[in-house]
Amino acid sequence: MNKLPFERPIIKKLNTGISNKFGLRTELEPISNIDRVPVSGLIKDFGTPLFVISESTIRNTIHEAKRAFETRYPKVQFAWSYKTNYLDAVCRIFHQEGSWAEVVSRYEYDKALSNGVSGEKIIFNGPDKSEDDLVTASNNGSLIHIDHFDELYTLIEISGKLKKRPKVAIRVNMDTGIFPQWDRFGFNYENGEAMEAINKIMNSKKLEFVGLHAHIGTFMLSAGAYEVEASKLAKLAFEFKKKYGSNIDYIDIGGGFASRNTLKGAYQTGQDTAPSFDDYAEAITNALINSQLDTDDMPLLILETGRALIDEAGYLLGTVIANKKLSDGRRSTIVNFGVNILFTAFWYEHRINPEKEYSGHNETTALYGPLCMNIDQIRDSIQLPPLKKDDNLVVSCVGAYNMTQWMQFITLRPSIVLIDTEGEVHIIRNKESNKDITALEYVPNHLDKI
Amino acid sequence: MKVNKNIAVSESGFLFDSMSGDSYSLNPIAAEILRLIRDTKNPEEIKQELLEKYDVSQSALDKSFDEYLFTLKKLNIIK
Numbered sequence: 001m002n003k004l005p006f007e008r009p010i011i012k013k014l015n016t017g018i019s020n021k022f023g024l025r026t027e028l029e030p031i032s033n034i035d036r037v038p039v040s041g042l043i044k045d046f047g048t049p050l051f052v053i054s055e056s057t058i059r060n061t062i063h064e065a066k067r068a069f070e071t072r073y074p075k076v077q078f079a080w081s082y083k084t085n086y087l088d089a090v091c092r093i094f095h096q097e098g099s100w101a102e103v104v105s106r107y108e109y110d111k112a113l114s115n116g117v118s119g120e121k122i123i124f125n126g127p128d129k130s131e132d133d134l135v136t137a138s139n140n141g142s143l144i145h146i147d148h149f150d151e152l153y154t155l156i157e158i159s160g161k162l163k164k165r166p167k168v169a170i171r172v173n174m175d176t177g178i179f180p181q182w183d184r185f186g187f188n189y190e191n192g193e194a195m196e197a198i199n200k201i202m203n204s205k206k207l208e209f210v211g212l213h214a215h216i217g218t219f220m221l222s223a224g225a226y227e228v229e230a231s232k233l234a235k236l237a238f239e240f241k242k243k244y245g246s247n248i249d250y251i252d253i254g255g256g257f258a259s260r261n262t263l264k265g266a267y268q269t270g271q272d273t274a275p276s277f278d279d280y281a282e283a284i285t286n287a288l289i290n291s292q293l294d295t296d297d298m299p300l301l302i303l304e305t306g307r308a309l310i311d312e313a314g315y316l317l318g319t320v321i322a323n324k325k326l327s328d329g330r331r332s333t334i335v336n337f338g339v340n341i342l343f344t345a346f347w348y349e350h351r352i353n354p355e356k357e358y359s360g361h362n363e364t365t366a367l368y369g370p371l372c373m374n375i376d377q378i379r380d381s382i383q384l385p386p387l388k389k390d391d392n393l394v395v396s397c398v399g400a401y402n403m404t405q406w407m408q409f410i411t412l413r414p415s416i417v418l419i420d421t422e423g424e425v426h427i428i429r430n431k432e433s434n435k436d437i438t439a440l441e442y443v444p445n446h447l448d449k450i
Numbered sequence: 451m452k453v454n455k456n457i458a459v460s461e462s463g464f465l466f467d468s469m470s471g472d473s474y475s476l477n478p479i480a481a482e483i484l485r486l487i488r489d490t491k492n493p494e495e496i497k498q499e500l501l502e503k504y505d506v507s508q509s510a511l512d513k514s515f516d517e518y519l520f521t522l523k524k525l526n527i528i529k
């Protein structure tokens with residue numbers, strides 16, 4: 001006789017009439033397949049924790065974003081924000097889709113080059129560029145986005161030694177009506193510092209001034225802030241034109257579009273509140289088209305969208321280690337993925353589904369990671385079916401920032417697989433071994449023996 | 451082991467405690483165990499029956515079963 005699947009017995013008190021914070025939607029249908037590949041098979045082949053990336057989702061998302069902008073504005077260019085996810089396989093999918101590279105360190109810059117991106121298609125952002133970085137980027141014809149006056153003066157100083165005139169833009173910070181205002185990067189718009197930087201660049205006659213850049217924040221739930229940003233940059237471009245008689249090549253609006261995740265403490269899910277690519281595109285392109293800029297010679301619109309292009313393509317598969325009662329009677333579940341690999345658990349209430357079907361009776365539990373550290377809490381309180389040791393879970397929307405900001409802390413980092421558009425599964429990063437980590441260490445002779 | 455007199459359980463796993471006025475929902479296995487307790491089976495007999503019927507190891511069953519009985523006692527549903 002075939003035995004029936006076993007579920008842990010649970011009893012849950014009903015609070016009639018009071019709807020809780022989870023509302024009526026529990027959304028606990030199982031996720032048994034990702035792009036038609038059975039999750040159980042992935043777990044059998046690779047174990048857990050395991051990151052899974054869907055190539056189809058990446059391609060569909062970038063197509064959708066491009067459509068939203070290209071149908072509204074004549075010249076659009078996406079530049080893949082490396083820090084969001086710089087696995088080579090992921091970057092190359094974006095580059096195949098026509099994206100340039102947006103990097104913020106020499107590490108990322110060299111990675112972009114080794115992925116085959118030509119120098120002129122690399123945007124070099126960030127406050128930390130050494131003299132050597134600036135020389136390399138200038139000689140490769142990359143777009144250098146100047147963050148501060150020290151960088152600007154260094155560039156002017158070294159320009160004599162360079163093979164090419166450096167192509168530069170300035171990063172601008174501004175008030176877009178959102179709080180807190182990001183003012184630590186770039187030159188301020190309102191107090192005139194941005195125009196002052198442009199004047200310095202133009203007076204030096206050593207640099208080629210090509211564009212304006214701003215990145216106003218991340219996970220911006222208001223499309224309106226972009227409208228303010230785009231109009232202020234357009235205004236600055238117009239002032240530049242008035243003063244120096246030429247149009248700038250591009251306006252780079254930065255990143256920051258919200259993904260479909262749910263921010264901690266939000267009452268509505270990200271699926272309900274995040275503006276669509278169409279909403280953002282409408283706000284940005286309207287502001288540019290309605291500005292005083294010359295409609296026959298509009299600047300190229302560059303976007304450095306990160307999380308909104310990759311979050312949904314990433315999944316994390318994990319397994320229950322144990323169930324435990326806390327001293328106050330609350331239930332807790334310990335899983336084998338912690339904040340060390342799911343870094344975004346600090347910001348998001350991720351959607352977490354079981355891998356298989358349960359009876360539909362859920363219980364409230366605290367969800368802890370495996371680290372022997374108090375901070376390792378994935379969720380203070382979440383509705384889950386009665387999971388047992390060894391049951392599997394699927395965390396959705398984890399493609400952005402986790403695979404770059406994860407830490408090798410207490411334990412090793414897991415494998416990452418890519419499901420290609422044909423449903424083939426490829427390992428794109430092996431799980432770490434002790435050897436990988438200790439390869440960088442040396443033990444002085446006197447510590448040979450213990 | 452006995453289910454208290456003031457407890458009513460429906461077929462669908464809805465439990466009502468007429469003494470406290472509290473109501474609870476049970477998943478199918480929890481309701482089944484309560485039925486077996488009502489049928490005056492002892493814990494060992496119940497566990498044996500579940501082991502034969504369900505795909506579960508002895509240790510996994512022991513752990514969840516004991517925990518469930520503990521909760522039922524604490525909620526004054528069984529004694």
Ligand SMILES: Cc1ncc(COP(=O)(O)O)c(C=O)c1O
Nearest residue numbers: 081215218255256304305306307
């Ligand atoms: C300069 C710059 N561009 C783009 C991005 C990507 O941002 P997001 O992932 O919010 O779209 C960042 C992220 O911090 C950034 O600093």
